[in-house]
Amino acid sequence: MSIDEYGSFDVVIVGSGVAGSSAAIACATMGARTLLIEKLPFLGGNSTAVLDTFYGFYTPGERAIKVVGGIGDEVVAELRRIGTVLERPNTYGAGTGITYVAEHLKVVWENLVVGAGAAVLLHAFVQDVVVAGGRVVELVVATKAGLRRVGATVVIDASGDADVCARAGFGYEAAGTIDPAQTLTTTFRMANVDPEARASIGKERLHGLMAEAADSGEYDLPRREGSDHVTPIPGVTATVMTRIDQIFGSGVSMCNATDPDVLTRAEMEGRRQAL
Incomplete structure (x- = not known):
């Protein structure tokens, strides 16, 4: 060839x-x-x-201090020029995020x-x-x-x-070889969300409602916890609420996302969970 x-x-x-x-x-x-x-x-x-969302532009804690400039600043400036950018607290306390x-x-x-x-x-x-x-x-x-x-x-x-x-042929360490690898997640967005109603429910209450829904047997939820956040698009939230650690309950590990067969099935499983 x-x-x-x-x-x-x-x-x-x-x-x-x-x-x-x-x-x-x-x-x-x-x-x-x-x-x-x-x-x-x-x-x-x-x-x-x-x-x-970009994280790391600001230090975590009560007083956020901006610590990133250079190309990162150029990117955010261009985003602001084109449309709306939100600065919001991280759900788990990692500091101010820049959502675009x-x-x-x-x-x-x-x-x-x-x-x-x-x-x-x-x-x-x-x-x-x-x-x-x-x-x-x-x-x-x-x-x-x-x-x-x-x-x-x-x-x-x-x-x-x-x-x-x-x-x-250079040396590398495969994820999960020494420390556990983070499970795969399919993120998705939800529309027609009432932002005020959602904001009235804190993280612990949200997780409690998810657990209740899972225990009811009416919903097949992959997780009893997770997070979501507002976006610059009105009424739309972004979520992290799926978990793909096995292939369709087969017990086969989902750690190796460099395996094309595993990754193919993980993509389909993630969409199934989101739906």
Whole structure:
């Protein structure tokens, strides 16, 4: 099979989540020929595909102190320019969160990355790597048009699963090997929520109502606790209320989300629980 050359870059970044997109902005701003590769049809990774809140901009505690600037500030400023951004307390006391509209953030990442001068390749998976002298010097990328070779002086693995490192044969620690891995969760949003009525119910009361619903036998709830929060969209809340630790009650562990068969069944189970 012939593999066409896509090009050669100073820096190639695999994965366009917060880390990858920020790295692309920084590298391109400094004048490096930069390529950002993403498997999804948009930039942002979990920040746009799953989540809707940034944490870590402020210290936790009664007096919130802003401790983040730089690219993070640029991102939030662009979000505010496009639409509404909410600052709200974390449900579990982790400090003030900045909640945004994910569709807006997709455009913000694109504007900042491309505006900095980086090239972007969406719908692209790293299929293989070439290692020379202990460094990754080339990537083989799978696209709709076939395989492409991408040369790189420096490769940044921001895939979230250390995909490049694993394919290169570098050492890594699989989640759950030493400490328990966090269970998988399918987040979902609810519409037509009365914000005032919801705000009148505290966390403990919410968990009590969920336990009562589960005990009634009328509802098949995967959890008796969880969290939800308001969003910039009126009447819409975002939730974390599913838990996928086994495959359809089979007892098979859901810890290894790098197994494609496990991940496929987990996706379906998560949607079943949300519904």
